[in-house]
Amino acid sequence: MSMLEIENLSVEPADGGQRILNNVNLTVDFGYTNVLFGPNGSGKSALLRAIMGFGDYKVVEGRILFNGEDITNLSVDERAEKGLGIMLQRPPNMTGVKLSSLIKAISKENMDIDKVAEELDMKRFMDREINVGFSGGEIKRSELLQLIAQNPCMYLIDEPESGVDLVSINKVGTKIQEMLNANLECIGERSVKGKSALIITHTGQILDYLEADRAYIMCSGKIMCSGNPRKLLDEIKSQGYEECIRCKLNQI
Amino acid sequence: MQTKSNLKQDLKERAEKALDKKASYGQDFDLSEYEIAPSESEQVETLTEWDEKTQKQLLNTGVVPSGEGRSGSLVVLNNAVSYSSTKSENVELIPTKQAREKYDWLDDYAWNLVPVDADKYTAATYLQQPNGYFIRAHAGKKETLPVQTCLLLGNKEVSQTVHNIIIVEENAELEIITGCTTKEEVMSGLHLGISEMYVKKGGKLTFTMVHNWAEDIGVRPRTKVKVEEGGTFINNYIALKPVKSIQSYPTAFLDGKGAVARFNTIAVGHPGSELDLGSKAVFNAPETKAELISRTITTGGNVVARGEMEGNADDAKGHLECRGLVLSDDGSQRAIPILEANLQNVELTHEAAVGKIARDQVEYLMSRGLSEDEAVGMIVRGFLDVGIKGLPDELENDINETIDKIGEHAM
Ligand SMILES: Nc1ncnc2c1ncn2[C@@H]1O[C@H](COP(=O)(O)OP(=O)(O)O)[C@@H](O)[C@H]1O
Numbered sequence A: 001m002s003m004l005e006i007e008n009l010s011v012e013p014a015d016g017g018q019r020i021l022n023n024v025n026l027t028v029d030f031g032y033t034n035v036l037f038g039p040n041g042s043g044k045s046a047l048l049r050a051i052m053g054f055g056d057y058k059v060v061e062g063r064i065l066f067n068g069e070d071i072t073n074l075s076v077d078e079r080a081e082k083g084l085g086i087m088l089q090r091p092p093n094m095t096g097v098k099l100s101s102l103i104k105a106i107s108k109e110n111m112d113i114d115k116v117a118e119e120l121d122m123k124r125f126m127d128r129e130i131n132v133g134f135s136g137g138e139i140k141r142s143e144l145l146q147l148i149a150q151n152p153c154m155y156l157i158d159e160p161e162s163g164v165d166l167v168s169i170n171k172v173g174t175k176i177q178e179m180l181n182a183n184l185e186c187i188g189e190r191s192v193k194g195k196s197a198l199i200i201t202h203t204g205q206i207l208d209y210l211e212a213d214r215a216y217i218m219c220s221g222k223i224m225c226s227g228n229p230r231k232l233l234d235e236i237k238s239q240g241y242e243e244c245i246r247c248k249l250n251q252i
Numbered sequence B: 001m002q003t004k005s006n007l008k009q010d011l012k013e014r015a016e017k018a019l020d021k022k023a024s025y026g027q028d029f030d031l032s033e034y035e036i037a038p039s040e041s042e043q044v045e046t047l048t049e050w051d052e053k054t055q056k057q058l059l060n061t062g063v064v065p066s067g068e069g070r071s072g073s074l075v076v077l078n079n080a081v082s083y084s085s086t087k088s089e090n091v092e093l094i095p096t097k098q099a100r101e102k103y104d105w106l107d108d109y110a111w112n113l114v115p116v117d118a119d120k121y122t123a124a125t126y127l128q129q130p131n132g133y134f135i136r137a138h139a140g141k142k143e144t145l146p147v148q149t150c151l152l153l154g155n156k157e158v159s160q161t162v163h164n165i166i167i168v169e170e171n172a173e174l175e176i177i178t179g180c181t182t183k184e185e186v187m188s189g190l191h192l193g194i195s196e197m198y199v200k201k202g203g204k205l206t207f208t209m210v211h212n213w214a215e216d217i218g219v220r221p222r223t224k225v226k227v228e229e230g231g232t233f234i235n236n237y238i239a240l241k242p243v244k245s246i247q248s249y250p251t252a253f254l255d256g257k258g259a260v261a262r263f264n265t266i267a268v269g270h271p272g273s274e275l276d277l278g279s280k281a282v283f284n285a286p287e288t289k290a291e292l293i294s295r296t297i298t299t300g301g302n303v304v305a306r307g308e309m310e311g312n313a314d315d316a317k318g319h320l321e322c323r324g325l326v327l328s329d330d331g332s333q334r335a336i337p338i339l340e341a342n343l344q345n346v347e348l349t350h351e352a353a354v355g356k357i358a359r360d361q362v363e364y365l366m367s368r369g370l371s372e373d374e375a376v377g378m379i380v381r382g383f384l385d386v387g388i389k390g391l392p393d394e395l396e397n398d399i400n401e402t403i404d405k406i407g408e409h410a411m
């Protein structure tokens, strides 16, 4: 059993249209940090949103297993309850909803969230409406603060480095690394090995801050290959994603 | 020149002629169907003499029965003042009738902003020679504690008529909380309320009105405000409970240079409720400013949010925001913004939006572990948060409970 198993998953937009994901298979073992590479528009965000259960996508084939349990048809809050947490690439503007209200509603009692807010330089945003007028880096830091308050068992993280300046990347990268290694309250094997994560990265920059165990490459809604994160990143950097497609075609 | 009695005769004739004049907006009420509410009611020594339920009704409209934290209290029960007390030298708070006997000069203020023949409701109210509250903040005095007043409907199927006059003298500051409600067993009736407010040079008035009526009550407030040079008028209006029909269109005339008005309206249209809520600013002097904010929700009722700004002077600046949430297929939301500039140097803007809660916002909160109800509640609470400050805890709690119920029934 793994923390997350995606089996043969195909996904379409809920309001109809072309398939976005095609027979995706992907696994994240307990305590593993896996990364997902892929060019823009390949379907990475769609996969993460489908795992979390957001209503803009519908699963037309396959299933999602979390901690051995089929969660394909659960609601978003039920998945959160089971221990999934997500950092969105482009979260919605939450007009009227203050960051402090949400943090207060989701924080676990035993957590010094003020300290985390301080470290992420988010204290002065607590009275602001979530994401409204936030810069790229502020959005990521706010997402991270929420995730830490939420303290899930597994993290789904969508492009933590996109639209972020260097100072913020440093803060965000370091904090994610800390978060993945933080003590957890999850039962069983997970608590021995640490938390699990699936991190989307377009540039691979996040790998400067954390060790990943396994990488997948996605192109046009399909998983092309998987392997050692650094090796795959080197190959992408030297040969581009076109090579992945060629490579995949050669396998057939 | 007209003599006083001539003037009164004239007003009386105008009112009589207007007795059948329908209002421009809102459903029409046949006044003959309602008995006139008793013009005498029991006097109480303190509001804590009243039964628990009535005290709770008061608390939920922001009126503290003990009078704690208030500079004065006055309650109009039906058509009579049944309680009045003032703790501060900075303000005068007495029944309108008493004030008009005491001060001849009030003839220049009474029925000066609200025309007696505006519609049948103003006409009927005038002809009944109503009581109400008179509040005066003395010149240069800044009272830190609010004055509270309550308009309480105590009998079934009657019409209550009140006439309120507020004068904030030069450089004075005052906050008023007015709660309008019914005794618990009173479900039907009519409330007609005339309010004339004067903010003199450099004065500041914050007026917060909470409406907690009942399912079958018709409400026709008629409010006009005159703001002089450098004066500020802030109006907060909260109507979150079921009611049959409220139609109001308070208007601020910014008559002195640099006068400022702000209207905040938050309201919920429940099934069977008609809410026609407007606010209007008339910029009659240079450099006047106004902000009109309306946040309304329908859970099945019909809501009209009107906002109007009329720019008649140079460098007038105003912004109007009407946002409406639709949480049911049965209700409707109409936002009707009107901007009128009669000069070049006027800047009036508006934004209006009506629609449902965005699904992605709800799911975003759900992905943090909130249930759907909690997520909707949090969004609704944020939507209604226009920064009204200084409400008593009981009222805040009651507002939160109302919002939680809305969250449970939405989507
Ligand atoms: N709701 C939607 N309806 C239709 N097409 C969509 C929708 N969301 C995403 N897509 C399309 O699906 C593809 C994958 O998008 P996305 O998952 O955002 O890519 P990535 O995150 O890899 O850059 C893109 O071509 C995008 O335009």
Ligand SMILES: [Mg+2]
Pocket: A044, A045, A046, A089, A158, A159
């Ligand atoms: Mg993406």
